[in-house]
Amino acid sequence: xxxxxxxxxxxxxxxxxxxxxxxxxxxxxxxxxxxxxxxxxxxxxxxxxxxxxxxxxxxxxxxxxxxxxxxxxxxxxxxxxxxxxxxxxxxxxxxxxxxxxxxxxxxxxxxxxxxxxxxxxxxxxxxxxxxxxxxxxxxxxxxxxxxxxxxxxxxxxxxxxxxxxxxxxxxxxxxxxxxxxxxxxxxxxxxxxxxxxxxxxxxxxxxxxxxxxxxxxxxxxxxxxxxxxxxxxxxxxxxxxxxxxxxxxxxxxxxxxxxxxxxxxxxxxxxxxxxxxxxxxxxxxxxxxxxxxxxxxxxxxxxxxxxxxxxxxxxxxxxxxxxxxxxxxxxxxxxxxxxxxxxxxxxxxxxxxxxxxxxxxxxxxxxxxxxxxxxxxxxxxxxxxxxxxxxxxxxxxxxxxxxxxxxxxxxxxxxxxxxxxxxxxxxxxxxxxxxxxxxxxxxxxxxxxxxxxxxxxxxxxxxxxxxxxxxxxxxxxxxxxxxxxxxxxxxxxxxxxxxxxxxxxxxxxxxxxxxxxxxxxxxxxxxxxxxxxxxxxxxxxxxxxxxxxxxxxxxxxxxxxxxxxxxxxxxxxxxxx
Amino acid sequence: xxxxxxxxxxxxxxxxxxxxxxxxxxxxxxxxxxxxxxxxxxxxxxxxxxxxxxxxxxxxxxxxxxxxxxxxxxxxxxxxxxxxxxxxxxxxxxxxxxxxxxxxxxxxxxxxxxxxxxxxxxxxxxxxxxxxxxxxxxxxxxxxxxxxxxxxxxxxxxxxxxxxxxxxxxxxxxxxxxxxxxxxxxxxxxxxxxxxxxxxxx
Ligand SMILES: Cc1ncc(C[n+]2csc(CCOP(=O)(O)OP(=O)(O)O)c2C)c(N)n1
Ligand SMILES: [Mg+2]
Numbered sequence: 001x002x003x004x005x006x007x008x009x010x011x012x013x014x015x016x017x018x019x020x021x022x023x024x025x026x027x028x029x030x031x032x033x034x035x036x037x038x039x040x041x042x043x044x045x046x047x048x049x050x051x052x053x054x055x056x057x058x059x060x061x062x063x064x065x066x067x068x069x070x071x072x073x074x075x076x077x078x079x080x081x082x083x084x085x086x087x088x089x090x091x092x093x094x095x096x097x098x099x100x101x102x103x104x105x106x107x108x109x110x111x112x113x114x115x116x117x118x119x120x121x122x123x124x125x126x127x128x129x130x131x132x133x134x135x136x137x138x139x140x141x142x143x144x145x146x147x148x149x150x151x152x153x154x155x156x157x158x159x160x161x162x163x164x165x166x167x168x169x170x171x172x173x174x175x176x177x178x179x180x181x182x183x184x185x186x187x188x189x190x191x192x193x194x195x196x197x198x199x200x201x202x203x204x205x206x207x208x209x210x211x212x213x214x215x216x217x218x219x220x221x222x223x224x225x226x227x228x229x230x231x232x233x234x235x236x237x238x239x240x241x242x243x244x245x246x247x248x249x250x251x252x253x254x255x256x257x258x259x260x261x262x263x264x265x266x267x268x269x270x271x272x273x274x275x276x277x278x279x280x281x282x283x284x285x286x287x288x289x290x291x292x293x294x295x296x297x298x299x300x301x302x303x304x305x306x307x308x309x310x311x312x313x314x315x316x317x318x319x320x321x322x323x324x325x326x327x328x329x330x331x332x333x334x335x336x337x338x339x340x341x342x343x344x345x346x347x348x349x350x351x352x353x354x355x356x357x358x359x360x361x362x363x364x365x366x367x368x369x370x371x372x373x374x375x376x377x378x379x380x381x382x383x384x385x386x387x388x389x390x391x392x393x394x395x396x397x398x399x400x401x402x403x404x405x406x407x408x409x410x411x412x413x414x415x416x417x418x419x420x421x422x423x424x425x426x427x428x429x430x431x432x433x434x435x436x437x438x439x440x441x442x443x444x445x446x447x448x449x450x451x452x453x454x455x456x457x458x459x460x461x462x463x464x465x466x467x468x469x470x471x472x473x474x475x476x477x478x479x480x481x482x483x484x485x486x487x488x489x490x491x492x493x494x495x496x497x498x499x500x501x502x503x504x505x506x507x508x509x510x511x512x513x514x515x516x517x518x519x520x521x522x523x524x525x526x527x528x529x530x531x532x533x534x535x536x537x538x539x540x541x542x543x544x545x546x547x548x549x550x551x552x553x554x555x556x557x558x559x560x561x562x563x564x565x566x567x568x569x570x571x572x573x574x575x576x577x
Numbered sequence: 578x579x580x581x582x583x584x585x586x587x588x589x590x591x592x593x594x595x596x597x598x599x600x601x602x603x604x605x606x607x608x609x610x611x612x613x614x615x616x617x618x619x620x621x622x623x624x625x626x627x628x629x630x631x632x633x634x635x636x637x638x639x640x641x642x643x644x645x646x647x648x649x650x651x652x653x654x655x656x657x658x659x660x661x662x663x664x665x666x667x668x669x670x671x672x673x674x675x676x677x678x679x680x681x682x683x684x685x686x687x688x689x690x691x692x693x694x695x696x697x698x699x700x701x702x703x704x705x706x707x708x709x710x711x712x713x714x715x716x717x718x719x720x721x722x723x724x725x726x727x728x729x730x731x732x733x734x735x736x737x738x739x740x741x742x743x744x745x746x747x748x749x750x751x752x753x754x755x756x757x758x759x760x761x762x763x764x765x766x767x768x769x770x771x772x773x774x775x776x777x778x779x
Contacts, residue, residue: 134599134600135600135603138600138603138604138607139604139607139611142654143654144600145600146599146600163654196654197657197752197755197756198595198596198654198655198656198657198755199654199655200755320652321648321651321652322645322648322649322651322652325644325645326645326648
């Protein structure tokens, strides 16, 4: 009954008596929320009761586990650019959110999570399903707050949305005691929050730093841009492209930034980091000016820090001052929203080509193609590889799909090889590396971008962590293409055991159920392929199928992802085999 | 290229101005525990401005670590401002209370001289015990423990450190700027970046 189109509800008139739960739903509706991912329970029942006949278009998606709910919220936020909203009950409902909160915090994903809590008078009594949710979630939220009085709800919710979505975005959790959900109060209207005196999300841009940065860039012979998700979070894709095209600088991406510039842009030189491309890693230690835009020098990107870009002057554009100098000492910090700082910088940089310098990246690319890529994407014999599955998928989607990846070898392969024409098209758990992320995140992504094809690329390990969300797909009729790359191993861990633990394969041999049968049990069509000859046809069937489809591809068991910067090594020590 | 921050550990006084918010103490403490940094002293109390609290935190760390921690603290939504200073940059005090048996003290010690030499005063004198109080640096309060130990010191307590920043103009003016929707550049500017001017010796 909640799915049918209805008028957006008018706000109650001032002094109308409404419950805390109704106030909450009105807040969500003013904030433009169209989808809630949630799971009910005792302590959040008044909110669910109000939701039952709340007017308007707000959809509620009943997930199968609160972790699924929050990852769906993340997928929704990442695909749409809006705040993801998640409901959970007290105690176990709330603790099931923790992994998603940690994931959203480290990957800067805007979320507002609402948890029910026991009655205020029971707080601290070890009441049924009481957990110290504020205490537990403090280190994994940008902000959290416990509401014990309904009159606080409008202002607290306004603050929650403001904090989640501005500055460096992040997850916010509001814990509402049951009495506050039930309590009736005289509604005084809802005002969106635009300013909190102790919170300054938008720095004032300092021109002198822009000038310094431009000077450095203009005098550079071998400048190199590294970009991250900041470009996407700041909706600065156009500004970024304009900067690159004027300055002529080659640019490489972190997995969180993938897609902000189309894969086939001539200045896009590829992926950074442990399993990134050869050229960008080597050139990090060759360039003379490194321009980092909206990225945070994660250790998976930098490798050994004391041998990272030591020869280069570093310009770092970031909205979060705590990131500047955190891992890599900056020569010129450009603190600000890159949507603002990039155009200022573009104005001051000289129009250039850097043809020779760019050609060097292409030389390295050729080496990588010869040593790794050709065999991975176009193997002529032997068992199927993950790379060729991605390659075939690219041909069929032509780079138009949203790719949601889980964590492991298949994630690295998906990020390396997926063709992305558009921003907000690569959704993956970057900072936390959360197995089980992809299936629920893909569900959320489809709600966030209903017009786009969503393909979840998942390992045989990760799918079994949140496989219960097939039930959500069944019930909510979400169109998600589920692609399991089955290597019959916890492949990434096996790769490390092979390379660094003398092939002692300790508990990485994981068995799978018959996925096609499992999908069938949920009313989802599926297919499993073993033979190269069937691959294209199976992918076609998956993409053409009306509604969800599960495709299992049996790939070679003991393939390794290369290139690789082994842990503790410098980026220039990247290995091709 | 840039001026190197001193790499030795030393005592730093971190001053934090915050909103009065439940749970904020936890949020700030976690920034230290997560990095396995011990807080040597912590004082939280209302500041001179209504509704604003002031934290004084003492840790023993390198400047690099302290500056990163300061930024992490300032990043918290309810934190208004963070400063960090070496001991030379602050005036600081700790208060201590000492409980001793009155009979022994009265009989054996030259109480007057003892108090005068240690800048202490008696807060309570009862038949059974006497409580002295002194304020000062750690060595000074420690000193009196040593002096009173032979006289049967019963109980001792020391407060957290409080510190005034020598070079500070106070917080009132800054707060008024924060309250404006569009604060002026000076007020919202990040001190850590300001001090970066030095690094531009390219
Ligand atoms: C929740 C969680 N537990 C454990 C890990 C450690 N881990 C990283 S990759 C990986 C193996 C993943 O196996 P699979 O899903 O089959 O993907 P593959 O590497 O084989 O492609 C494991 C166990 C993790 N990242 N997340
Ligand atoms: Mg696997």
